[in-house]
Amino acid sequence: MNILKEKLKDNEAVNGCWLNTGSAINAEIVGQAGFDWALIDLEHGVFTEEKLPSLLQALNGSDTVPLVRVEGLIRQRAGRVLDMGVGGLMFPQIQDAKEAREVVSFMKYPPEGKRGMAIMVRATGFGKGFKDYYENGKDHVLGIVQIETPGALDQIDEIASTDGVDVLFVGPSDLTLSMGIFRQFDHPDYLAALEKVGHAARKAGKAAGILMGNPAEYGKYYDLGFRMLGCGSDSVFVSEGASRLLEQMRQ
Numbered sequence: 001m002n003i004l005k006e007k008l009k010d011n012e013a014v015n016g017c018w019l020n021t022g023s024a025i026n027a028e029i030v031g032q033a034g035f036d037w038a039l040i041d042l043e044h045g046v047f048t049e050e051k052l053p054s055l056l057q058a059l060n061g062s063d064t065v066p067l068v069r070v071e072g073l074i075r076q077r078a079g080r081v082l083d084m085g086v087g088g089l090m091f092p093q094i095q096d097a098k099e100a101r102e103v104v105s106f107m108k109y110p111p112e113g114k115r116g117m118a119i120m121v122r123a124t125g126f127g128k129g130f131k132d133y134y135e136n137g138k139d140h141v142l143g144i145v146q147i148e149t150p151g152a153l154d155q156i157d158e159i160a161s162t163d164g165v166d167v168l169f170v171g172p173s174d175l176t177l178s179m180g181i182f183r184q185f186d187h188p189d190y191l192a193a194l195e196k197v198g199h200a201a202r203k204a205g206k207a208a209g210i211l212m213g214n215p216a217e218y219g220k221y222y223d224l225g226f227r228m229l230g231c232g233s234d235s236v237f238v239s240e241g242a243s244r245l246l247e248q249m250r251q
Contacts, residue, residue, distance in 0.1 A: 002087055004037055004065050004142050005166060008207040008227055016067075018211070018233035022047025024058040026234035031062030038064050039230065042081075043071040043092050052084050053122070067142065073099060075114055078106035083121035088142030090169060095151045097158035104164030107141055109134065142166050144209065144228075147197055148174035156196055160204035167228050168201050169209035170194065185213070198225035 007014050016037035019027050030038050040055050059066045065087035070077050091103040105113040124130040143164045148171040181187045201208040202225055209228030210221050
């Protein structure tokens with residue numbers, strides 16, 4: 001069973017961050033830091049799929065669960081990433097319940113879904129663990145859909161009730177941008193949207209997640225029912241650390 005699924009079902013908070021530089025060393029450092037999960041970003045990261053195996057191997061030495069955000073709603077892309085042995089997939093810009101059902105189908109083998117079959121892949125231990133992976137695949141992969149548009153908010157209950165959707169993950173910048181209140185994170189409409197997502201997740205027995213801009217916001221989102229909490233990225237860690245150290249040296 002995916003440890004993130006277990007913790008989220010038990011209403012535990014799981015803490016993570018983004019990996020967007022493609023550096024296996026950065027991934028290893030993040031894993032050793034003790035994050036519950038790390039999201040490898042193929043949508044906005046400055047690298048391609050070729051880097052995935054080395055990033056996954058770098059996280060292998062830790063308890064950090066590797067997740068991947070794919071850049072589009074493409075069956076072949078989702079299946080290829082899953083074959084590499086990730087603990088979950090994040091799909092951006094889900095517009096409605098129909099799209100939610102479609103991306104879930106990418107994660108399941110027929111007859112429940114549309115995922116292509118391959119046995120000698122990293123996810124199955126190159127065949128050694130195929131039987132368990134095939135029979136219990138739904139327990140191995142966390143399904144995460146991003147709520148980033150008013151259209152998704154309008155169908156939030158239908159999206160939340162979709163079998164195979166485990167997490168409703170808010171993208172704050174994209175959501176506020178699409179609502180016409182870009183990065184106004186204290187705006188009443190944005191706060192109402194967060195409450196709506198949290199309520200829909202609880203009602204459906206699912207989890208709500210969000211990428212925070214600042215760890216000081218942790219309590220705010222936790223109180224709203226969010227349990228998959230991300231903050232920062234490897235590029236942020238390097239940038240802020242370097243700037244802070246240089247400022248200290250200049251002083």
